[in-house]
Amino acid sequence: MKALIIISCLGFLALLAEILNFKKHLYTLTLLGLTVALGASFTEWNSAMPSYLNHMVLFDNYSVAFIGVLIITAILWFLMAPSFFKDDTHTADKSALVLFALVGAICMVSYHNMTMLFIGIEILSICMYVLAGSNKKDLASNESAMKYFLMGAFATGFLLMGIAFIYGATASFDIFQIKLYLQNxxxxxxxxYTGIMLMLIGLAFKISAAPFHFWAPDVYDGAPIQVTSFMATIVKTAAIAAFFKLFSTSFAAASDTWSTTLMWLTAITILVGNITAVFQNDIKRMLAYSGVSHAGYLMLAILAMNELGAHSLVYYTLAYSIATIAAFAVVLAVINAKGNSHFDSFLGLAKNNRLLAVASTVSMLSLAGIPPLAGFFGKYYVFTAYLQNHSPILVLIALSGSAISIYYYFRLIVNMFKFESEEKIALSYSTKVLLVASVILTILLGLMPDLILGIW
Amino acid sequence: MTQYAFYFLAFVSILCALMVVFSKNPIHSVLYLVLTFFSIAGQYLLLNAQFLAVVHIVVYSGAIMVLFLFVLMLLNLNTEAEPQKSTWLKFAAVISGGLLLITFVASLKGSENMALVQKNPEIGLTANLGKILFNEFALPFEISSILLLSAMVGAVMLSQKEKEAKQ
Structure with missing residues (x-):
């Protein structure tokens, strides 16, 4: 609750910056505020009274852990994206929208009532629609915003219809009451059951699981790259956490009806994401499809329906977000230097700039799931959680998907070390901090997974 | 009496909804849509949901439909400019739409004696809605302000002219 209030206030403060003329300090202020919110949210760990205002929101350890993941990712994102706030006209608006999006994400991980889930999703989505189109003179950015808006509104329709059906059947929006209804x-x-399926479709769209992933590559490609990295990390983390919470609490007892559907979705998502990513020539699109495939691995944790599933989900999303933000920071630096994010632009990067090469190598290896990095243990724990009460067929599919993914992640690494190139790429101070921090975090989380998994 | 009113409104709304899809002129489509919305608002009244009926008329038939009309007249659509979808796409759309319809109709089976209907038949009255909104659902109600604010900030940001770059 504290994090929710602090970040909302930070958003309002960002809007005031335009009037009260402290736009120059807004960036520092935001980073500071997010750090405070991170600390404040951890004081709610193991809190005795986790639910607020008629059980609208519940800040149990699961929610607090995800809020931690979201805020850490947001801090890393701000370190990556100072150039996004450079243009003079919209500094305050953009900061406010990003912060409000974060508020929406926090609602999505801490909801205990489906109205809060819906409002959280809407706050997050509306901010993202606008941010995706924030590069107003770029046609691709406009197209991506329009596409995201139309598809997102359509998916929200399904979600809302599902909520209405479930309310019709159970007479309650409270996820615990729904669970009780199912028991009685x-x-x-x-x-x-129709409601469950409709909500499944709506949420699968939000995490860009196949076959509801068609928007993702185009939107990721057209939006400003900082916004793309926000979508790939924070939006995905919030959506998967909401997905997990709903299906493991409310609909767990009805898992016979939805688990088969979800298994098929998972298998298709992993295969389609990985196989399509192989054929991409642009890093942004490659990362979009890799994000689709990671949504598949994350859905395995939902299917697992046990304690370890929840814990591994937190670990996996953190590892994935850190690696993805670092990868996008590298892509941003390359785009600034060379004008595009084609695979060929990465030729000889290792000779130009050691830090960029090391950071992207570590993040690619982590995304591919190579031990001893964080991505490996994320996959390991998700698979273990799934195998505790399911047969191994889906894990075999997931493993073959990972094997395919090694091809396109290594293609980038090989490209970086292949040729020599003269151009030097200059990095800003905050990007250097981000890259070093992400490398350290990825290795540290990989060497000591108990940092996250041992806190429960 | 109520039953006759229900059948009449249901007939009007389905007829108008079909006319929305089938009429050639987009302006006619929009006008039929207004009629559809009015007949659905009538259904809400029959269900004792007065607030919903009024909001439905004000927001949908009023604001949104006027917006639709404006956009249509500004765009100046005519039949030649209309993009033609391929037959396969139409075929697939009909099949999947039909399947969705079957699912929806089937899911209404046995919904006459649902928990919700028996809970409180007066739930749709404005006074009761207000009480619930400011007691039980106070937090979602307040958080909606952030939703509206971010939509407003977004609208201003997208429509604002960029300042010329300072040299």
Whole structure:
């Protein structure tokens, strides 16, 4: 709750910056505020009274852990994206929108009532629609905003219809009441099952799981690259956390009806994401498809439906977000220097700039799941959680997907070390801090997974 | 009496909804859509949901439809400019739409005696809605202000002219 309030206030403060003329200090102020929010949210760990205002939101350890992941990612994102706030006209607006998006994300991980889930998703989505189109003179950015808006509104329709159906069947929005309803009425009304499927579709769209992933590559490609990295990390983390919470709490007892569908979705997502990523020639699109495939691995944790599933989800999203932000920071630096994010632009990067090469190598290896980096243990724990009560077929598919993914992640690494190039790439101070921090965090989380998994 | 009113409104809304899809002129489509919305608002009244009925008329039939009309007249659509979808796409759309319809209709089976209907038949009255909104649902109500604010900031940001770059 504290993090929610602090970040909301920070958003309002950002809007005031335009009037009160402290735009120059806004960036520092935001970083400071996010750090305070991070600290404040951890004081709520193991809190005795986690629910607020008629159980609208619940700040149990699961929510607090995800809020931690979201705020850490947001701090890293701000370190990556100072250039996004450079233009004079919209500094305050953009900061406010990003912070409000974060508020939406926090609502999505801490909700205990489906109205809060819906409002959280809407706050996050509306901010992202606008930010995706924030590069107003660029046609691709406009197209991406429009596409994201139309597809997002369509998916929200499904989600809302699902919520309405479930409310119709259970007479409650409270996720715990819905669970009780299912326990008392094992043969729930058909309305309830239709509602589950509709919500499944809506949420699968938000995490860009196949076959609802068609928007992702175009939107990721067209949006300003900083916004793309925000979508690939924070939006995905919040959506998967909401997905997990809903299905592991409310719909767990009805898992016979949805687990088969979700298994098919997972298998298709992993295969489609990885196989399509192989054929991409642009890093942004490659990362978009890799994000699709990671949504598949994350869905394995939902299917696992156990304690370890929840814990591994936190670990996985943190590892994935750190690696992805670092990868996008490298892409941003390359775009600034060479004008595009084609695979060929990375030729000879290792000779130009050691830090960029090391950071992108570590993040690519982590995304591919090479031990001893964080990405490996993320996958390891998710697979372990899934195998505790399921047969290994889906894990075999996931492993073959990872094997395919090694090809396109290594293609980038090989490109960087292949040729020599004369151009020097200058990095800003905050980018250097981010890259060093992400390398250290990725290795540290990999060597000591208990840092995250041992806190429970 | 209520039953006759229901059948009449249901007939009007389905007929108008079909006319929205089938009429050639986009302006006619929009006008039929207004009629559809009015008949659905009538259904809400029959369900004792007065607030919803009024909001539905004000927001949908009023604001959104006027917006639609403006956009259509500004765009000056005519049949030649309309993009033609391929037959396969139409075929697939009909099949999937039909499947969705079957699912929806089937899911209404046995919904006559649902928990919700018996809970409180007066729930749709404005006074009751207000009480719930400011007691039980106070937090979502307040958080919606952030949603509206971010939409407003976004609208201003997208429509504002860029300042010329300072040299």
């Amino acid at each position: 009425n094992p043969a729930a009304s058909p309305l309830f």
